Amino acid sequence: MAVEPLVLVEKGALTSEPPQSGPLVDRFGRHLEDLRVSLTDRCNFRCLYCMPEEGLPWMPDAQLLTFDEIERLIRLFVEIGVREVRLTGGEPTLRAGLPDLIARLGAIRGLESLSLTTNGFLLKHLSRPLAEAGLTRINVSLDTLVTEKFERITRRDALHRVLEGLEEIERYPSIWPIKVNAVAMRGFTEEEIIPFAELARRKPYHIRFIEFMPLDADGTWNNDQVLSGEEIRQVIHAWRPLVRLQDDTSSTSRNYVFEDGIGRIGFINPVSEPFCSTCNRIRLTADGQLRTCLFSVEDTSLMGLLRAGASNGDLERTIRSAVWRKELKHHINEGAFFVRPNRSMSQIGG
Ligand code: SAM
Numbered sequence: 001m002a003v004e005p006l007v008l009v010e011k012g013a014l015t016s017e018p019p020q021s022g023p024l025v026d027r028f029g030r031h032l033e034d035l036r037v038s039l040t041d042r043c044n045f046r047c048l049y050c051m052p053e054e055g056l057p058w059m060p061d062a063q064l065l066t067f068d069e070i071e072r073l074i075r076l077f078v079e080i081g082v083r084e085v086r087l088t089g090g091e092p093t094l095r096a097g098l099p100d101l102i103a104r105l106g107a108i109r110g111l112e113s114l115s116l117t118t119n120g121f122l123l124k125h126l127s128r129p130l131a132e133a134g135l136t137r138i139n140v141s142l143d144t145l146v147t148e149k150f151e152r153i154t155r156r157d158a159l160h161r162v163l164e165g166l167e168e169i170e171r172y173p174s175i176w177p178i179k180v181n182a183v184a185m186r187g188f189t190e191e192e193i194i195p196f197a198e199l200a201r202r203k204p205y206h207i208r209f210i211e212f213m214p215l216d217a218d219g220t221w222n223n224d225q226v227l228s229g230e231e232i233r234q235v236i237h238a239w240r241p242l243v244r245l246q247d248d249t250s251s252t253s254r255n256y257v258f259e260d261g262i263g264r265i266g267f268i269n270p271v272s273e274p275f276c277s278t279c280n281r282i283r284l285t286a287d288g289q290l291r292t293c294l295f296s297v298e299d300t301s302l303m304g305l306l307r308a309g310a311s312n313g314d315l316e317r318t319i320r321s322a323v324w325r326k327e328l329k330h331h332i333n334e335g336a337f338f339v340r341p342n343r344s345m346s347q348i349g350g
């Protein structure tokens with residue numbers, strides 16, 4: 001697996017001070033414009049690559065950011081440079097009143113994109129309220145099209161519900177694109193490749209394979225379990241020629257279409273082809289911790305400040321300072337240098 005060549009030049013030392021106005025930047029000059037906000041650490045699935053089969057105590061309700069706190073923080077983030085917000089979890093659709101929150105956030109001036117990442121289990125009934133609330137983009141996670149394998153990976157018998165949810169969301173064209181994310185694992189995903197490719201030809205979905213990362217709560221990840229995006233791309237290309245699309249510079253996925261299909265296929269390759277040098281993401285956990293990398297080993301408590309009565313100015317200074325110190329890159333492929341984060345994916349917000 002590849003270690004990303006260092007193409008970033010340090011523009012300020014770790015100890016130096018960030019600019020107190022202008023865009024939200026780190027000391028390598030990356031502009032942080034994409035904020036992932038976790039609404040809960042709870043989930044109604046228990047995906048093998050994310051949560052343990054049992055256990056993992058939930059955060060107490062009182063420890064979760066309220067909708068008022070979330071809105072205040074997102075307004076501030078947008079004022080200082082964030083352009084895109086993605087709501088995630090845990091499973092964000094478990095948060096009561098989600099459409100109300102989406103309507104509130106959708107009204108924030110300067111926020112160019114508001115999206116939701118969900119396992120799709122509740123979409124059949126939520127699609128209409130989400131569309132009416134003004135949701136404009138969605139990602140649905142789906143790793144297999146086979147009922148038994150779905151049950152094995154999520155530890156829930158729910159494939160039919162997720163497929164129904166996808167069908168339902170298609171009825172609301174204001175929610176676009178519909179992205180379908182599949183975690184690619186060696187020994188599991190190989191036989192899913194062509195069925196997913198066929199789905200992307202037949203349906204208007206953007207299907208993206210994401211390499212399995214060491215964020216599983218069980219801590220059993222190893223490099224041999226990663227099925228690389230390039231391996232998958234070659235299998236699909238041998239089946240039907242793929243045509244490369246021009247991606248945005250900050251896009252994490254390499255995207256393709258078929259000459260005779262209506263959807264897209266994408267590859268997100270954080271392990272085999274890290275994209276840290278163009279990373280524009282930061283994360284806010286459900287309990288109000290700012291994390292500057294999926295693999296951060298420390299976080300910055302915005303919740304603590306909020307509840308201590310901090311002003312927006314105090315919050316902004318803390319955010320700018322944390323973002324300034326954003327990690328250069330992850331160390332997944334660097335053996336002993338890699339330190340597992342203290343939270344698993346469902347507790348961070350993927
Ligand atoms: N529950 C929602 C869902 O599954 O879409 C949102 C939260 S989930 C943590 C967000 C995304 O992270 C999902 O697409 C999931 O497949 C992905 N994910 C979770 N654990 C992962 C891992 N170890 N490696 C790669 N992707 C992972």
Ligand code: SF4
Pocket residue numbers: 043044045046047050051089090091119141345346
């Ligand atoms: Fe839940 Fe999403 Fe994690 Fe699966 S990936 S256990 S659906 S949070």
